[in-house]
Amino acid sequence: xxxxxxxxxxxxxxxxxxxxxxxxxxxxxxxxxxxxxxxxxxxxxxxxxxxxxxxxxxxxxxxxxxxxxxxxxxxxxxxxxxxxxxxxxxxxxxxxxxxxxxxxxxxxxxxxxxxxxxxxxxxxxxxxxxxxxxxxxxxxxxxxxxxxxxxxxxxxxxxxxxxxxxxxxxxxxxxxxxxxxxxxxxxxxxxxxxxxxxxxxxxxxxxxxxxxxxxxxxxxxxxxxxxxxxxxxxxxxxxxxxxxxxxxxxxxxxxxxxxxxxxxxxxxxxxxxxxxxx
Amino acid sequence: xxxxxxxxxxxxxxxxxxxxxxxxxxxxxxxxxxxxxxxxxxxxxxxxxxxxxxxxxxxxxxxxxxxxxxxxxxxxxxxxxxxxxxxxxxxxxxxxxxxxxxxxxxxxxxxxxxxxxxxxxxxxxxxxxxxxxxxxxxxxxxxxxxxxxxxxxxxxxxxxxxxxxxxxxxxxxxxxxxxxxxxxxxxxxxxxxxxxxxxxxxxxxxxxxxxxxxxxxxxxxxxxxxxxxxxxxxxxxxxxxx
Numbered sequence: 001x002x003x004x005x006x007x008x009x010x011x012x013x014x015x016x017x018x019x020x021x022x023x024x025x026x027x028x029x030x031x032x033x034x035x036x037x038x039x040x041x042x043x044x045x046x047x048x049x050x051x052x053x054x055x056x057x058x059x060x061x062x063x064x065x066x067x068x069x070x071x072x073x074x075x076x077x078x079x080x081x082x083x084x085x086x087x088x089x090x091x092x093x094x095x096x097x098x099x100x101x102x103x104x105x106x107x108x109x110x111x112x113x114x115x116x117x118x119x120x121x122x123x124x125x126x127x128x129x130x131x132x133x134x135x136x137x138x139x140x141x142x143x144x145x146x147x148x149x150x151x152x153x154x155x156x157x158x159x160x161x162x163x164x165x166x167x168x169x170x171x172x173x174x175x176x177x178x179x180x181x182x183x184x185x186x187x188x189x190x191x192x193x194x195x196x197x198x199x200x201x202x203x204x205x206x207x208x209x210x211x212x213x214x215x216x217x218x219x220x221x222x223x224x225x226x227x228x229x230x231x232x233x234x235x236x237x238x239x240x241x242x243x244x245x246x247x248x249x250x251x252x253x254x255x256x257x258x259x260x261x262x263x264x265x266x267x268x269x270x271x272x273x274x275x276x277x278x
Numbered sequence: 279x280x281x282x283x284x285x286x287x288x289x290x291x292x293x294x295x296x297x298x299x300x301x302x303x304x305x306x307x308x309x310x311x312x313x314x315x316x317x318x319x320x321x322x323x324x325x326x327x328x329x330x331x332x333x334x335x336x337x338x339x340x341x342x343x344x345x346x347x348x349x350x351x352x353x354x355x356x357x358x359x360x361x362x363x364x365x366x367x368x369x370x371x372x373x374x375x376x377x378x379x380x381x382x383x384x385x386x387x388x389x390x391x392x393x394x395x396x397x398x399x400x401x402x403x404x405x406x407x408x409x410x411x412x413x414x415x416x417x418x419x420x421x422x423x424x425x426x427x428x429x430x431x432x433x434x435x436x437x438x439x440x441x442x443x444x445x446x447x448x449x450x451x452x453x454x455x456x457x458x459x460x461x462x463x464x465x466x467x468x469x470x471x472x473x474x475x476x477x478x479x480x481x482x483x484x485x486x487x488x489x490x491x492x493x494x495x496x497x498x499x500x501x502x503x504x505x506x507x508x509x510x511x512x513x514x515x516x517x518x519x520x
Binding site: 154157158160161164165167168169170171172173174175176 | 331356363384
Protein backbone atom coordinates (compact mmCIF):
# COMPACT_ATOMS: atom_id res chain seq x y z
CA UNK A 1 0.00 0.00 0.00
CA UNK A 2 2.73 2.36 1.02
CA UNK A 3 4.54 1.49 -2.18
CA UNK A 4 1.55 2.34 -4.32
CA UNK A 5 1.09 5.69 -2.62
CA UNK A 6 4.74 6.59 -3.00
CA UNK A 7 4.54 5.32 -6.57
CA UNK A 8 1.72 7.69 -7.43
CA UNK A 9 3.71 10.58 -6.01
CA UNK A 10 6.85 9.54 -7.88
CA UNK A 11 4.79 9.31 -11.06
CA UNK A 12 3.43 12.81 -10.57
CA UNK A 13 6.84 14.34 -10.09
CA UNK A 14 8.33 12.38 -12.99
CA UNK A 15 5.53 13.53 -15.29
CA UNK A 16 6.88 17.07 -15.07
CA UNK A 17 10.46 16.05 -15.84
CA UNK A 18 9.27 13.87 -18.69
CA UNK A 19 7.20 16.69 -20.16
CA UNK A 20 10.12 19.09 -20.12
CA UNK A 21 12.57 16.53 -21.49
CA UNK A 22 10.17 15.48 -24.23
CA UNK A 23 8.90 18.85 -25.39
CA UNK A 24 11.96 21.01 -24.84
CA UNK A 25 14.83 18.50 -24.84
CA UNK A 26 15.87 20.09 -21.57
CA UNK A 27 17.05 17.96 -18.68
CA UNK A 28 15.69 19.81 -15.70
CA UNK A 29 17.86 19.30 -12.62
CA UNK A 30 15.97 21.88 -10.64
CA UNK A 31 12.71 19.95 -10.70
CA UNK A 32 13.05 18.91 -7.06
CA UNK A 33 13.50 22.52 -5.99
CA UNK A 34 10.16 23.43 -7.50
CA UNK A 35 8.78 20.58 -5.47
CA UNK A 36 10.03 22.09 -2.21
CA UNK A 37 8.83 25.53 -3.31
CA UNK A 38 5.38 24.01 -3.72
CA UNK A 39 5.57 22.66 -0.21
CA UNK A 40 6.78 25.95 1.28
CA UNK A 41 4.17 27.98 -0.56
CA UNK A 42 1.33 25.80 0.60
CA UNK A 43 2.78 25.96 4.12
CA UNK A 44 2.92 29.74 4.18
CA UNK A 45 -0.41 30.28 2.49
CA UNK A 46 -2.17 28.01 4.94
CA UNK A 47 -0.25 28.75 8.15
CA UNK A 48 0.67 32.41 7.80
CA UNK A 49 -2.24 33.63 5.70
CA UNK A 50 -4.70 31.23 7.23
CA UNK A 51 -6.08 29.92 3.94
CA UNK A 52 -7.93 26.63 3.73
CA UNK A 53 -5.29 23.93 3.00
CA UNK A 54 -6.92 22.84 -0.26
CA UNK A 55 -7.21 26.43 -1.45
CA UNK A 56 -3.63 27.07 -0.38
CA UNK A 57 -2.53 24.09 -2.47
CA UNK A 58 -4.27 25.42 -5.56
CA UNK A 59 -2.86 28.92 -5.07
CA UNK A 60 0.62 27.45 -4.57
CA UNK A 61 0.35 25.57 -7.87
CA UNK A 62 -0.81 28.70 -9.64
CA UNK A 63 2.15 30.60 -8.23
CA UNK A 64 4.56 27.92 -9.37
CA UNK A 65 3.05 27.97 -12.84
CA UNK A 66 3.86 31.69 -13.06
CA UNK A 67 7.36 31.12 -11.69
CA UNK A 68 7.82 28.43 -14.32
CA UNK A 69 6.80 30.82 -17.09
CA UNK A 70 9.22 33.42 -15.77
CA UNK A 71 12.13 30.99 -15.56
CA UNK A 72 11.52 29.61 -19.04
CA UNK A 73 11.49 33.13 -20.43
CA UNK A 74 14.64 34.26 -18.67
CA UNK A 75 16.87 31.20 -18.30
CA UNK A 76 15.73 28.22 -20.32
CA UNK A 77 14.73 29.78 -23.63
CA UNK A 78 18.28 30.65 -24.63
CA UNK A 79 19.45 27.07 -24.14
CA UNK A 80 17.20 25.31 -26.67
CA UNK A 81 19.14 22.91 -28.81
CA UNK A 82 22.04 22.83 -26.35
CA UNK A 83 21.28 20.09 -23.83
CA UNK A 84 24.58 20.56 -22.03
CA UNK A 85 23.93 24.23 -21.35
CA UNK A 86 20.43 23.58 -20.16
CA UNK A 87 21.72 20.92 -17.78
CA UNK A 88 24.27 23.32 -16.34
CA UNK A 89 21.76 26.14 -16.04
CA UNK A 90 19.13 24.03 -14.31
CA UNK A 91 21.80 22.56 -12.04
CA UNK A 92 22.89 26.05 -11.01
CA UNK A 93 19.27 27.07 -10.66
CA UNK A 94 18.75 24.17 -8.30
CA UNK A 95 21.58 25.33 -6.06
CA UNK A 96 20.37 28.93 -6.14
CA UNK A 97 16.81 27.93 -5.31
CA UNK A 98 18.01 25.72 -2.46
CA UNK A 99 19.86 28.62 -0.93
CA UNK A 100 17.01 31.03 -1.47
CA UNK A 101 14.81 28.53 0.35
CA UNK A 102 17.40 28.29 3.12
CA UNK A 103 17.54 32.06 3.56
CA UNK A 104 13.86 32.74 3.37
CA UNK A 105 12.34 29.66 4.97
CA UNK A 106 15.11 28.55 7.33
CA UNK A 107 16.72 25.14 7.79
CA UNK A 108 13.99 23.61 9.96
CA UNK A 109 11.46 21.17 8.55
CA UNK A 110 8.17 22.75 7.61
CA UNK A 111 4.93 20.90 7.48
CA UNK A 112 1.69 22.38 6.16
CA UNK A 113 -1.51 21.25 7.85
CA UNK A 114 -3.29 18.19 6.49
CA UNK A 115 -5.81 18.58 3.70
CA UNK A 116 -8.61 16.90 5.47
CA UNK A 117 -9.83 17.80 8.93
CA UNK A 118 -11.10 14.25 9.27
CA UNK A 119 -7.65 12.81 9.32
CA UNK A 120 -6.89 14.73 12.50
CA UNK A 121 -9.40 12.66 14.44
CA UNK A 122 -7.47 9.49 13.83
CA UNK A 123 -4.72 8.71 16.26
CA UNK A 124 -1.49 6.76 16.21
CA UNK A 125 -0.52 4.98 13.03
CA UNK A 126 -3.87 5.54 11.41
CA UNK A 127 -3.40 9.25 11.34
CA UNK A 128 -0.32 8.74 9.22
CA UNK A 129 -2.11 6.23 7.03
CA UNK A 130 -5.05 8.44 6.14
CA UNK A 131 -2.78 11.32 5.32
CA UNK A 132 -0.76 9.23 2.97
CA UNK A 133 -3.87 7.89 1.40
CA UNK A 134 -4.98 11.43 0.64
CA UNK A 135 -1.55 12.26 -0.74
CA UNK A 136 -1.57 9.15 -2.94
CA UNK A 137 -5.07 9.54 -4.27
CA UNK A 138 -4.68 13.23 -4.99
CA UNK A 139 -1.41 12.51 -6.84
CA UNK A 140 -3.17 9.86 -8.83
CA UNK A 141 -6.02 12.25 -9.53
CA UNK A 142 -3.68 15.02 -10.70
CA UNK A 143 -1.74 12.53 -12.77
CA UNK A 144 -4.90 11.35 -14.51
CA UNK A 145 -5.89 14.96 -15.10
CA UNK A 146 -2.51 15.59 -16.68
CA UNK A 147 -2.80 12.44 -18.79
CA UNK A 148 -6.21 13.45 -20.11
CA UNK A 149 -4.97 16.96 -20.75
CA UNK A 150 -2.13 15.68 -22.94
CA UNK A 151 -4.14 12.99 -24.70
CA UNK A 152 -7.53 14.56 -25.14
CA UNK A 153 -7.26 18.32 -25.46
CA UNK A 154 -6.24 20.42 -28.41
CA UNK A 155 -3.47 21.99 -26.42
CA UNK A 156 -2.22 18.55 -25.45
CA UNK A 157 -2.19 17.60 -29.11
CA UNK A 158 -0.07 20.64 -29.87
CA UNK A 159 2.30 19.72 -27.05
CA UNK A 160 2.70 16.24 -28.49
CA UNK A 161 3.26 17.62 -31.97
CA UNK A 162 6.02 19.95 -30.76
CA UNK A 163 7.60 17.10 -28.76
CA UNK A 164 7.72 14.80 -31.77
CA UNK A 165 8.90 17.24 -34.42
CA UNK A 166 9.12 20.94 -33.55
CA UNK A 167 10.00 22.06 -37.07
CA UNK A 168 7.13 20.17 -38.63
CA UNK A 169 4.81 21.52 -35.95
CA UNK A 170 5.81 25.06 -36.93
CA UNK A 171 5.24 24.19 -40.57
CA UNK A 172 1.62 23.33 -39.88
CA UNK A 173 1.17 26.55 -37.96
CA UNK A 174 1.90 25.78 -34.32
CA UNK A 175 3.55 28.52 -32.27
CA UNK A 176 6.13 26.18 -30.73
CA UNK A 177 7.75 28.83 -28.52
CA UNK A 178 4.50 29.44 -26.75
CA UNK A 179 3.88 25.70 -26.39
CA UNK A 180 7.28 25.30 -24.75
CA UNK A 181 6.67 28.22 -22.43
CA UNK A 182 3.39 26.82 -21.19
CA UNK A 183 4.78 23.28 -20.98
CA UNK A 184 7.54 24.44 -18.69
CA UNK A 185 5.09 26.32 -16.50
CA UNK A 186 2.95 23.22 -16.37
CA UNK A 187 5.88 20.99 -15.46
CA UNK A 188 6.88 23.32 -12.65
CA UNK A 189 3.30 23.38 -11.39
CA UNK A 190 3.29 19.56 -11.42
CA UNK A 191 6.46 19.49 -9.34
CA UNK A 192 4.83 21.94 -6.98
CA UNK A 193 1.75 19.74 -6.81
CA UNK A 194 3.88 16.82 -5.73
CA UNK A 195 5.38 19.03 -3.02
CA UNK A 196 1.97 20.19 -1.88
CA UNK A 197 0.53 16.71 -1.49
CA UNK A 198 3.62 15.13 -0.03
CA UNK A 199 4.73 17.74 2.49
CA UNK A 200 2.04 17.14 5.12
CA UNK A 201 3.50 13.63 5.41
CA UNK A 202 7.16 14.34 4.78
CA UNK A 203 8.09 17.79 6.11
CA UNK A 204 10.46 19.60 3.77
CA UNK A 205 13.85 21.15 4.33
CA UNK A 206 15.62 23.22 1.65
CA UNK A 207 17.63 20.22 0.40
CA UNK A 208 14.85 17.66 0.21
CA UNK A 209 14.31 18.36 -3.49
CA UNK A 210 17.42 16.51 -4.64
CA UNK A 211 16.34 12.95 -3.95
CA UNK A 212 13.07 13.73 -5.67
CA UNK A 213 14.83 14.91 -8.82
CA UNK A 214 16.87 11.73 -8.79
CA UNK A 215 13.90 9.48 -8.34
CA UNK A 216 12.09 11.32 -11.12
CA UNK A 217 14.92 10.43 -13.50
CA UNK A 218 14.88 6.83 -12.32
CA UNK A 219 11.14 6.68 -12.96
CA UNK A 220 11.59 8.04 -16.47
CA UNK A 221 14.21 5.43 -17.28
CA UNK A 222 11.90 2.73 -15.92
CA UNK A 223 8.92 3.85 -17.90
CA UNK A 224 10.62 4.95 -21.06
CA UNK A 225 11.45 8.46 -22.25
CA UNK A 226 8.51 10.56 -23.27
CA UNK A 227 5.81 8.12 -22.26
CA UNK A 228 3.20 9.29 -19.78
CA UNK A 229 1.88 5.80 -19.11
CA UNK A 230 5.51 4.87 -18.53
CA UNK A 231 5.76 7.51 -15.80
CA UNK A 232 2.91 5.91 -13.91
CA UNK A 233 4.21 2.36 -14.31
CA UNK A 234 7.76 3.45 -13.51
CA UNK A 235 6.60 5.41 -10.48
CA UNK A 236 4.64 2.50 -9.07
CA UNK A 237 7.50 0.12 -9.80
CA UNK A 238 9.96 2.32 -7.95
CA UNK A 239 7.60 2.87 -5.04
CA UNK A 240 6.96 -0.86 -4.66
CA UNK A 241 10.60 -1.82 -5.09
CA UNK A 242 11.69 0.57 -2.36
CA UNK A 243 8.96 -0.53 0.00
CA UNK A 244 9.28 -4.27 -0.47
CA UNK A 245 13.02 -3.89 -0.20
CA UNK A 246 12.72 -2.00 3.07
CA UNK A 247 10.11 -4.35 4.43
CA UNK A 248 11.85 -7.63 3.66
CA UNK A 249 15.51 -6.74 3.65
CA UNK A 250 16.37 -3.53 5.40
CA UNK A 251 15.01 0.00 5.70
CA UNK A 252 18.57 1.24 5.78
CA UNK A 253 18.89 0.62 2.07
CA UNK A 254 15.43 1.60 0.86
CA UNK A 255 16.79 3.72 -2.00
CA UNK A 256 19.30 1.07 -3.04
CA UNK A 257 16.56 -1.27 -4.26
CA UNK A 258 15.27 1.28 -6.69
CA UNK A 259 18.73 1.72 -8.15
CA UNK A 260 19.38 -2.03 -8.36
CA UNK A 261 16.20 -2.30 -10.37
CA UNK A 262 17.37 0.64 -12.47
CA UNK A 263 20.61 -1.15 -13.36
CA UNK A 264 18.57 -4.22 -14.29
CA UNK A 265 16.28 -2.22 -16.56
CA UNK A 266 19.17 -0.46 -18.26
CA UNK A 267 20.84 -3.81 -18.88
CA UNK A 268 17.86 -5.73 -20.18
CA UNK A 269 15.39 -3.20 -21.47
CA UNK A 270 17.25 0.05 -22.14
CA UNK A 271 14.25 1.77 -23.71
CA UNK A 272 12.12 1.34 -20.62
CA UNK A 273 8.76 -0.35 -20.30
CA UNK A 274 6.87 1.73 -22.87
CA UNK A 275 9.67 3.62 -24.53
CA UNK A 276 10.38 3.16 -28.19
CA UNK A 277 13.24 5.57 -28.61
CA UNK A 278 15.98 7.09 -26.53
CA UNK B 279 -3.42 36.03 -64.06
CA UNK B 280 -3.09 36.97 -60.43
CA UNK B 281 0.34 36.64 -58.85
CA UNK B 282 0.10 34.75 -55.57
CA UNK B 283 3.78 34.70 -54.69
CA UNK B 284 6.61 36.92 -55.81
CA UNK B 285 10.30 36.80 -54.90
CA UNK B 286 12.50 39.78 -55.66
CA UNK B 287 16.28 39.38 -55.73
CA UNK B 288 16.26 36.66 -53.10
CA UNK B 289 19.87 35.81 -52.19
CA UNK B 290 21.35 33.49 -49.62
CA UNK B 291 24.91 32.55 -48.73
CA UNK B 292 26.04 29.60 -46.63
CA UNK B 293 29.51 30.68 -45.59
CA UNK B 294 31.31 31.40 -48.86
CA UNK B 295 28.82 29.49 -50.98
CA UNK B 296 26.24 31.54 -52.84
CA UNK B 297 23.27 29.19 -52.61
CA UNK B 298 20.71 31.55 -54.08
CA UNK B 299 21.67 34.44 -56.28
CA UNK B 300 19.07 37.14 -56.97
CA UNK B 301 16.15 34.83 -57.64
CA UNK B 302 13.11 36.55 -59.14
CA UNK B 303 10.18 34.19 -59.40
CA UNK B 304 6.48 34.85 -59.82
CA UNK B 305 3.86 32.21 -59.14
CA UNK B 306 0.32 32.65 -60.43
CA UNK B 307 -2.85 31.57 -58.69
CA UNK B 308 -4.02 28.12 -59.63
CA UNK B 309 -0.92 26.87 -61.41
CA UNK B 310 1.37 23.94 -60.72
CA UNK B 311 4.89 25.28 -60.96
CA UNK B 312 7.62 22.66 -61.19
CA UNK B 313 10.95 23.57 -59.65
CA UNK B 314 13.87 21.53 -60.99
CA UNK B 315 17.63 21.70 -60.99
CA UNK B 316 20.66 19.50 -60.28
CA UNK B 317 21.59 18.59 -56.72
CA UNK B 318 22.75 21.63 -54.79
CA UNK B 319 21.01 24.07 -57.10
CA UNK B 320 19.24 25.70 -54.15
CA UNK B 321 15.73 24.32 -54.56
CA UNK B 322 15.18 23.23 -50.98
CA UNK B 323 16.93 26.36 -49.70
CA UNK B 324 14.39 28.41 -51.64
CA UNK B 325 11.59 26.43 -49.97
CA UNK B 326 13.18 26.96 -46.58
CA UNK B 327 13.24 30.69 -47.19
CA UNK B 328 9.68 30.82 -48.53
CA UNK B 329 8.36 28.93 -45.52
CA UNK B 330 10.37 31.02 -43.07
CA UNK B 331 12.55 28.16 -41.79
CA UNK B 332 15.77 30.09 -42.53
CA UNK B 333 16.29 33.84 -42.99
CA UNK B 334 17.37 35.27 -46.36
CA UNK B 335 20.35 37.59 -46.81
CA UNK B 336 18.67 40.08 -49.12
CA UNK B 337 15.59 40.46 -51.25
CA UNK B 338 11.88 40.26 -50.54
CA UNK B 339 9.23 37.57 -50.63
CA UNK B 340 5.64 38.65 -51.11
CA UNK B 341 2.83 36.17 -50.66
CA UNK B 342 -0.86 37.00 -50.94
CA UNK B 343 0.06 40.67 -51.03
CA UNK B 344 2.11 40.74 -47.80
CA UNK B 345 5.85 40.69 -47.35
CA UNK B 346 6.73 37.53 -45.48
CA UNK B 347 10.53 37.37 -45.45
CA UNK B 348 10.70 38.37 -41.79
CA UNK B 349 7.84 36.23 -40.59
CA UNK B 350 8.15 33.05 -38.55
CA UNK B 351 7.18 29.65 -39.99
CA UNK B 352 3.95 29.34 -38.03
CA UNK B 353 2.88 32.83 -39.10
CA UNK B 354 3.53 32.02 -42.74
CA UNK B 355 1.60 28.78 -42.37
CA UNK B 356 -1.26 30.78 -40.90
CA UNK B 357 -1.29 32.97 -44.00
CA UNK B 358 -1.89 29.90 -46.15
CA UNK B 359 1.57 28.92 -47.36
CA UNK B 360 2.28 25.38 -46.25
CA UNK B 361 5.13 23.02 -47.13
CA UNK B 362 6.05 19.37 -46.98
CA UNK B 363 9.56 18.14 -46.34
CA UNK B 364 11.85 16.11 -48.58
CA UNK B 365 12.14 13.37 -46.00
CA UNK B 366 8.77 12.30 -44.61
CA UNK B 367 8.19 13.71 -41.17
CA UNK B 368 5.02 12.41 -39.62
CA UNK B 369 4.47 12.76 -35.88
CA UNK B 370 5.47 9.11 -35.38
CA UNK B 371 3.48 7.98 -32.35
CA UNK B 372 0.27 9.76 -33.28
CA UNK B 373 -2.33 8.05 -35.38
CA UNK B 374 -2.90 9.18 -38.95
CA UNK B 375 -6.03 10.91 -37.82
CA UNK B 376 -4.28 12.79 -35.02
CA UNK B 377 -1.53 13.84 -37.40
CA UNK B 378 -4.12 15.50 -39.58
CA UNK B 379 -6.03 16.86 -36.62
CA UNK B 380 -2.90 18.76 -35.54
CA UNK B 381 -2.87 20.53 -38.87
CA UNK B 382 -6.59 21.25 -38.63
CA UNK B 383 -5.92 23.33 -35.52
CA UNK B 384 -4.56 26.02 -37.80
CA UNK B 385 -7.67 26.79 -39.81
CA UNK B 386 -10.33 25.90 -37.26
CA UNK B 387 -9.87 27.08 -33.69
CA UNK B 388 -11.93 24.21 -32.28
CA UNK B 389 -11.85 21.21 -34.56
CA UNK B 390 -13.61 18.23 -33.10
CA UNK B 391 -12.02 14.80 -33.21
CA UNK B 392 -14.88 13.83 -35.49
CA UNK B 393 -14.25 16.75 -37.86
CA UNK B 394 -15.85 15.67 -41.18
CA UNK B 395 -13.11 17.36 -43.21
CA UNK B 396 -10.55 14.92 -41.81
CA UNK B 397 -12.57 11.98 -43.08
CA UNK B 398 -13.08 13.71 -46.39
CA UNK B 399 -9.33 14.27 -46.72
CA UNK B 400 -8.43 10.73 -45.71
CA UNK B 401 -10.98 9.52 -48.22
CA UNK B 402 -9.85 11.69 -51.13
CA UNK B 403 -6.18 10.87 -50.55
CA UNK B 404 -7.12 7.22 -50.27
CA UNK B 405 -5.89 6.42 -46.77
CA UNK B 406 -9.22 6.27 -44.93
CA UNK B 407 -8.53 2.68 -43.88
CA UNK B 408 -5.36 3.79 -42.08
CA UNK B 409 -6.93 6.48 -39.92
CA UNK B 410 -6.30 4.75 -36.62
CA UNK B 411 -2.88 3.34 -37.44
CA UNK B 412 0.15 5.00 -35.90
CA UNK B 413 2.11 7.03 -38.41
CA UNK B 414 5.33 5.12 -37.77
CA UNK B 415 3.67 1.88 -38.93
CA UNK B 416 2.80 3.18 -42.39
CA UNK B 417 4.68 2.40 -45.61
CA UNK B 418 6.58 5.18 -47.35
CA UNK B 419 3.81 5.82 -49.87
CA UNK B 420 1.22 5.88 -47.10
CA UNK B 421 3.33 8.28 -45.07
CA UNK B 422 3.69 10.58 -48.07
CA UNK B 423 -0.02 10.53 -48.66
CA UNK B 424 -0.59 11.22 -45.00
CA UNK B 425 1.77 14.20 -45.19
CA UNK B 426 -0.09 15.61 -48.17
CA UNK B 427 -3.35 15.14 -46.31
CA UNK B 428 -1.84 16.90 -43.31
CA UNK B 429 -0.65 19.82 -45.41
CA UNK B 430 -4.09 20.06 -47.02
CA UNK B 431 -5.80 20.00 -43.65
CA UNK B 432 -4.40 23.46 -42.98
CA UNK B 433 -6.49 24.58 -45.98
CA UNK B 434 -3.50 26.13 -47.74
CA UNK B 435 -3.71 28.52 -50.66
CA UNK B 436 -0.17 27.75 -51.76
CA UNK B 437 1.37 24.35 -51.22
CA UNK B 438 5.12 23.70 -51.44
CA UNK B 439 5.86 20.05 -52.17
CA UNK B 440 9.44 18.93 -51.74
CA UNK B 441 10.16 15.77 -53.73
CA UNK B 442 6.98 13.92 -52.99
CA UNK B 443 7.81 11.35 -55.68
CA UNK B 444 11.24 10.29 -54.47
CA UNK B 445 11.40 6.67 -53.45
CA UNK B 446 8.12 5.78 -55.14
CA UNK B 447 7.76 3.16 -57.88
CA UNK B 448 6.28 4.06 -61.30
CA UNK B 449 2.77 2.93 -60.39
CA UNK B 450 2.86 4.99 -57.23
CA UNK B 451 4.19 7.97 -59.17
CA UNK B 452 1.25 7.82 -61.56
CA UNK B 453 -1.06 7.55 -58.60
CA UNK B 454 0.55 10.60 -57.01
CA UNK B 455 0.32 12.64 -60.20
CA UNK B 456 -3.38 11.94 -60.46
CA UNK B 457 -3.76 12.93 -56.86
CA UNK B 458 -2.05 16.28 -57.42
CA UNK B 459 -4.14 17.12 -60.48
CA UNK B 460 -7.27 16.15 -58.63
CA UNK B 461 -6.31 18.32 -55.67
CA UNK B 462 -5.74 21.34 -57.80
CA UNK B 463 -9.09 20.90 -59.48
CA UNK B 464 -11.07 20.24 -56.32
CA UNK B 465 -9.40 22.50 -53.78
CA UNK B 466 -8.21 25.25 -56.07
CA UNK B 467 -4.69 25.19 -54.65
CA UNK B 468 -1.57 26.64 -56.19
CA UNK B 469 1.38 24.27 -56.00
CA UNK B 470 5.13 24.75 -56.23
CA UNK B 471 6.67 21.38 -56.64
CA UNK B 472 10.32 20.36 -56.39
CA UNK B 473 10.95 17.15 -58.23
CA UNK B 474 13.74 15.00 -59.57
CA UNK B 475 11.46 12.66 -61.50
CA UNK B 476 11.43 14.68 -64.75
CA UNK B 477 8.82 12.54 -66.43
CA UNK B 478 6.34 13.21 -63.66
CA UNK B 479 6.89 16.92 -63.60
CA UNK B 480 6.77 17.42 -67.38
CA UNK B 481 3.46 15.60 -67.41
CA UNK B 482 1.92 17.54 -64.55
CA UNK B 483 3.32 21.07 -64.26
CA UNK B 484 1.95 24.10 -66.09
CA UNK B 485 5.32 25.83 -66.00
CA UNK B 486 8.75 24.68 -64.96
CA UNK B 487 11.41 26.83 -63.29
CA UNK B 488 15.02 25.67 -63.59
CA UNK B 489 17.51 26.55 -60.88
CA UNK B 490 21.22 26.13 -61.45
CA UNK B 491 23.89 27.08 -58.91
CA UNK B 492 21.47 29.39 -57.18
CA UNK B 493 20.41 31.23 -60.30
CA UNK B 494 17.08 31.00 -62.03
CA UNK B 495 17.92 29.76 -65.52
CA UNK B 496 14.49 29.85 -67.11
CA UNK B 497 10.78 29.63 -66.34
CA UNK B 498 8.60 28.31 -69.14
CA UNK B 499 6.16 25.65 -70.26
CA UNK B 500 7.44 22.07 -69.87
CA UNK B 501 7.87 21.45 -73.60
CA UNK B 502 9.94 24.60 -74.05
CA UNK B 503 12.02 23.92 -70.97
CA UNK B 504 13.03 20.40 -71.96
CA UNK B 505 14.13 21.57 -75.39
CA UNK B 506 16.01 24.59 -74.03
CA UNK B 507 19.72 24.09 -74.89
CA UNK B 508 20.80 25.78 -71.65
CA UNK B 509 18.75 23.34 -69.58
CA UNK B 510 20.06 20.35 -71.51
CA UNK B 511 23.57 21.59 -70.90
CA UNK B 512 22.96 21.83 -67.16
CA UNK B 513 21.56 18.35 -66.98
CA UNK B 514 23.64 16.46 -69.55
CA UNK B 515 26.75 18.54 -70.00
CA UNK B 516 27.81 20.35 -73.21
CA UNK B 517 27.07 18.41 -76.39
CA UNK B 518 30.42 18.99 -78.08
CA UNK B 519 32.55 18.73 -75.00
CA UNK B 520 35.85 17.08 -75.78
